[in-house]
Amino acid sequence: MPVISKLVPEETMFFLCDVQTRFKNLIFGIDELVLTINKMLKVAKVLEIPVVVTEQNPKGFGNTILDIDLPSLGPLFVATIAKELYTMMTSEVRVILHKRPQIKSVVLFGVESQVCVLQSALDFIEAGYIVHVIADGVSGSNKEVIPFALARIRQSGGYITTSESAAFQLQRDVCLPGFKLFSNVMKEEKDNTVRTSQKMLHHRSFL
Numbered sequence: 001m002p003v004i005s006k007l008v009p010e011e012t013m014f015f016l017c018d019v020q021t022r023f024k025n026l027i028f029g030i031d032e033l034v035l036t037i038n039k040m041l042k043v044a045k046v047l048e049i050p051v052v053v054t055e056q057n058p059k060g061f062g063n064t065i066l067d068i069d070l071p072s073l074g075p076l077f078v079a080t081i082a083k084e085l086y087t088m089m090t091s092e093v094r095v096i097l098h099k100r101p102q103i104k105s106v107v108l109f110g111v112e113s114q115v116c117v118l119q120s121a122l123d124f125i126e127a128g129y130i131v132h133v134i135a136d137g138v139s140g141s142n143k144e145v146i147p148f149a150l151a152r153i154r155q156s157g158g159y160i161t162t163s164e165s166a167a168f169q170l171q172r173d174v175c176l177p178g179f180k181l182f183s184n185v186m187k188e189e190k191d192n193t194v195r196t197s198q199k200m201l202h203h204r205s206f207l
Contacts, residue, residue, distance in 0.1 A: 005105070005130045005159060007169045013078075013103045014044050014051045015088055017110030017117050021062030027111050028143040032196040034067050036137040036163050037109055039192060041069055042185045043167045044076055046178050049107075052096060053080040054088045056116065086116045089123035097129075105130040107166060109137030114149040121153045131158040132166060136200040162201070164193055 016037060024030055044051050051073055053064055063080075064070065070077050081092045088108075097103055106129045108117055117138050124131045133153055140146055150160050161169075164186070171182045 005132075007105055007107070007132060007166060008172075009047045009049055009170050011102055011104040012049050012107060012170065013097075013100070013105070014040060014049055014107045014109070015120070016051060016053045016064070016068070017088055017108060017120060018054055018056045018061075018112070019065050019068060019110050020055055020058065021065055023061065023111060023141075024065060026141045028139050028141065028146075029196075029199045030139070032199040033111070033137065033139045034065060035189075035192045036134065036196045036200070038067075038069050039163055039167075039185070039189045040107075040109060040134065040137060041073060042189070043163075043170065043182070045073055046181045046185060047170050048076060049170070050076050050078045050100070052078045052088075052093060054083050054090070054093075054110075054116075055080060056083060056086070058082050086119045087123045088116065088120035089127065097127075103129070105132060107132045107134065109134040109163075111138065112140035113138045113146045114140055114142075118149045118152060121158050122156055125157050132161050133158055134163050134166060135160050136162050136196045139200065162197070 019037065027033065055063060078096060081090055083090050106124045108121055108131060110117060121131045121133060133150065135150060154160050
């Protein structure tokens, strides 16, 4: 019998992986990727979901792309963690999670799918977290290998979903507070959702 793992806002944390300036011209669909990331940040703000960001060797690869609207998160923006490991599961991230025992689910988006996102997903799963990867919110320098990374995550017990599906699952109920704000975000992002889906998902045959 399949395991059903639903996203609950109070038990969820978003992780943005290594979308940095030096990678901007190397990543497939970078403009669409940033659109998806900013949509997820809007969802985080409406549903009060904390966000952690990592940067791979920022001295060499630069900081997070300025087009990503982290300042809008306010106190929901937990930290930016510089790392040398490929995985996001650094000692600093372990401390952040240890201080938030209510967190059960991790939502991942960023780059690169076959390296940092994959290794992060495996480590979070191994640590006992339920991992959801946003398929239209991850990419890499070689689009052909992305489906294999997502398939590997799925084989290991992670869940592959889309930004829109994850957002609506987190909202859950039209009667909950904040639904109007949530609905406005979804309406504002409608065209971007179509654009990103067409760019980021049409070649991904992992399903």
